[in-house]
Amino acid sequence: MKFQKSPGTQDILPGAVERWQYVEGKARDICRRFNFREIRTPLFESTELFQRGVGETTDIVEKEMYTFIDRGERSLTLRPEGTAGVVRSYVENKLFGDPDVSKLYYIGPMFRYERAQAGRYRQFHQFGIEAIGAVDPALDAEVIALGYTFYTEVGLKGVRVEINSVGTPAVRAAFRERLLAFLNPKRELLCKDCQSRMDRNPLRVLDCKVDQAHFEGAPSILDSLDEECSAHFEKVKQCLTDMSIPYEINHRLVRGLDYYTHTAFEYKAEGIGAIDTIGGGGRYNGLVSDIGGPEQPGVGLGLGLERTILLLEHQQTELPNLHEIDVYIVALGDAADREATRLVYQLRQQGVHAERDYQGRKMKAQLKSADRLGARFTAILGDDELERGEIALKDMAKGEQRMVAISALAAELQP
Numbered sequence: 508m509k510f511q512k513s514p515g516t517q518d519i520l521p522g523a524v525e526r527w528q529y530v531e532g533k534a535r536d537i538c539r540r541f542n543f544r545e546i547r548t549p550l551f552e553s554t555e556l557f558q559r560g561v562g563e564t565t566d567i568v569e570k571e572m573y574t575f576i577d578r579g580e581r582s583l584t585l586r587p588e589g590t591a592g593v594v595r596s597y598v599e600n601k602l603f604g605d606p607d608v609s610k611l612y613y614i615g616p617m618f619r620y621e622r623a624q625a626g627r628y629r630q631f632h633q634f635g636i637e638a639i640g641a642v643d644p645a646l647d648a649e650v651i652a653l654g655y656t657f658y659t660e661v662g663l664k665g666v667r668v669e670i671n672s673v674g675t676p677a678v679r680a681a682f683r684e685r686l687l688a689f690l691n692p693k694r695e696l697l698c699k700d701c702q703s704r705m706d707r708n709p710l711r712v713l714d715c716k717v718d719q720a721h722f723e724g725a726p727s728i729l730d731s732l733d734e735e736c737s738a739h740f741e742k743v744k745q746c747l748t749d750m751s752i753p754y755e756i757n758h759r760l761v762r763g764l765d766y767y768t769h770t771a772f773e774y775k776a777e778g779i780g781a782i783d784t785i786g787g788g789g790r791y792n793g794l795v796s797d798i799g800g801p802e803q804p805g806v807g808l809g810l811g812l813e814r815t816i817l818l819l820e821h822q823q824t825e826l827p828n829l830h831e832i833d834v835y836i837v838a839l840g841d842a843a844d845r846e847a848t849r850l851v852y853q854l855r856q857q858g859v860h861a862e863r864d865y866q867g868r869k870m871k872a873q874l875k876s877a878d879r880l881g882a883r884f885t886a887i888l889g890d891d892e893l894e895r896g897e898i899a900l901k902d903m904a905k906g907e908q909r910m911v912a913i914s915a916l917a918a919e920l921q922p
Contacts, residue, residue, distance in 0.1 A: 515621065515629025525829045526816055531614055533661050534634045541653050543612040543636050548592040550616065554582040560591030560766060560798055565711075566700075571619040585618035589635040590766070590791070590807055591798070597639055598800035608640040614812075627782065628813060635788075637807035639795065644739050647770040647790055647806050648746030654774060654786055654808050655752050661815065662824040666785070667775040668753060671760040672740040673710070673767050673789070674732050682731040683709050693721050713759045727758035739769050766791040770806065778821040779814055786810035828881060833920050834900075835877035836863040839870055840890035847888060850913065857917045878903065884920060888913075 512518060519527060538545070554574050561567050573585040586592050593611055596602075602609045614634045621627055636653060638646050651668060658666040673679065686709050694702055697718050704711040713722060732740065747754050754772075762771045773787035788808025795803040819826065834854065838847035847863050854861040862880060864873045870887070877885045887899040898916060901908040911919050 513629070515623040517628060517630075521830075526819065526826055527812065528829055529826050530661055530812060530815055530819075531634070534612070534614060534657055537653060537657050537660065538612045538636065541610070541649065543610040543638075543653075546593055546596060546611040546613055547615070548586070548589075548596050548613065550618075551583045551585050552592050552595065554584040556591050556595055556798065557584055557587060560594065560794060561588060562708075562766065567619060571621055573618045573620060587617055587619045589613050589615070589617065589633055589809055590637060590794070593635075593637045593807075594639070594794055594798050594800070594805070597637075597803075598795060598798055603640065603795075603801055603803055605640075608638055608646070610636070610638050612636040624780065624782075632812040633809045634812055635807060635809040637805060639803055639805035642792065642804045644742035644770070645746045647739075647743045648750065648752070650788060650806050650808055651743075651747060651754075651770075651772050652750050652752050654788070654810055657810065658774060658776075658785075658815070661819065662822075662826070663776065663815070663818055664822055665776055667755060668747075668772060669755050669757040669760055669775060670743065670747075670770065670772045671757055672729060672732055672736055672743075672769055673761055673771050674728060674736045675768055676793070678728070678731055678733055678736055679710060682726070682728045685726045685731065686710065686712075689725050696721055710761045714761050719759075722759065725759070729756075729758050736769060743770050762787060762789055766794040766797070768792045772808075774810070776818055778818050782814070785814040785818065830881070831860070832862050832877075832880050832882040833860040834862075834884045834886050834916075835873070835880060835882040836861065837870060837873045837877070837885055837887045838863065839888065840893075842890045843888045843893050846893055846913075850888070850916070854917055854920070859917055859920050886916060 557572060558568055567587045572587050575583055577583055593613060597609060612635065615632065616630050617633050618630055620629055623629060634657070636650060638650060651670070655666065655668055674682070687705065690705055690709060690712060694705065697712070698715065701712045701715050701718050713725065760771055760773060762773070767789040769790040769792065771789035773784050775783045776785050777783055786808060788806070790804070790806040792804040795801065795805060836847045836851055838844040851861045851863045862882070864876060874885060882903055885901045885903060887901065892898055896913050897910045898913050899908055900911050900916070900919060
């Protein structure tokens with residue numbers, strides 16, 4: 508029997524996983540500097556959480572969720588996105604009792620039953636942040652700035668920020684009538700998904716990737732904003748300008764989730780086939796109460812790690828070698844082989860990335876192994892050198908070799 512991975516999933520192998528570690532490390536470092544703290548939530552939750560939190564008219568809930576009935580006859584769903592689970596945890600654990608804004612981040616797998624293609628998987632990974640407890644538009648701008656900083660610092664070029672305001676439920680209700688008046692004469696020209704959305708959630712029609720040509724001249728929600736929404740959006744733009752974060756206004760940007768209010772935003776970049784959105788987010792002032800908590804405003808983002816890494820590869824971005832070995836110990840002789848076991852362990856305890864041969868190979872084969880592994884140094888130990896308490900240390904880049912005391916090897920290997 509031959510087993511293969513399921514469609515839409517991937518094995519992240521040594522050699523590739525180091526890129527993931529680099530990107531995830533950048534995310535964690537940036538979150539530390541922005542004062543966001545990590546939260547880890549379950550991979551599956553009650554199906555109703557996503558129906559209520561994400562929205563029953565979204566593609567995620569209608570078409571893409573992995574839902575199953577467990578042995579207790581409960582309907583559970585593998586998480587398709589991160590915000591609903593974080594907000595559920597925020598409510599359940601009463602984090603709203605903290606007088607400060609709850610600034611949380613997560614990194615982990617999500618699951619959606621989508622058509623697999625470049626940059627789109629059924630098990631994919633997101634880096635996301637949620638800031639809950641303040642209505643200040645400066646917090647929206649901070650969240651947008653954190654995402655932009657992440658993309659910049661991992662080394663991506665040409666990333667664009669697009670922003671919009673989707674107003675409040677009252678604003679959207681008024682805009683809905685204007686939008687339907689524009690869309691109704693075009694109904695038969697639109698795809699089946701758009702026709703269905705017109706009856707349930709017309710704003711989602713603007714998110715369609717198929718029918719954009721039919722939306723020329725569509726009304727802009729920005730023209731329907733009330734005074735509060737306009738002031739909020741102006742402050743977001745002002746804060747982004749003050750931080751020198753470049754942005755463009757896209758009045759058709761609505762995002763694919765129902766919980767957004769006020770600010771919505773996306774990060775765009777070319778290089779992954781037809782997909783150009785690599786991350787996005789927005790404000791969700793009603794979500795906490797919808798999930799059973801108090802009235803608490805929030806704003807967050809979710810960034811796709813697969814798409815980030817694909818773009819890094821497409822742009823041929825040079826990343827640091829996180830798996831570089833400090834020293835490869837070459838042992839020649841029985842006594843030297845025993846000493847190598849002790850020495851490698853001792854070096855590792857002192858923070859040195861050390862490796863040795865376990866296949867009984869000749870010196871030439873061991874040196875080739877050291878070279879393949881990218882060792883900075885090779886330390887060659889024979890029985891004669893062991894008797895003198897010395898070891899031959901070779902700098903692999905310079906080709907220079909010298910004798911050093913075994914007891915001083917760790918110090919000699921420091922950068």
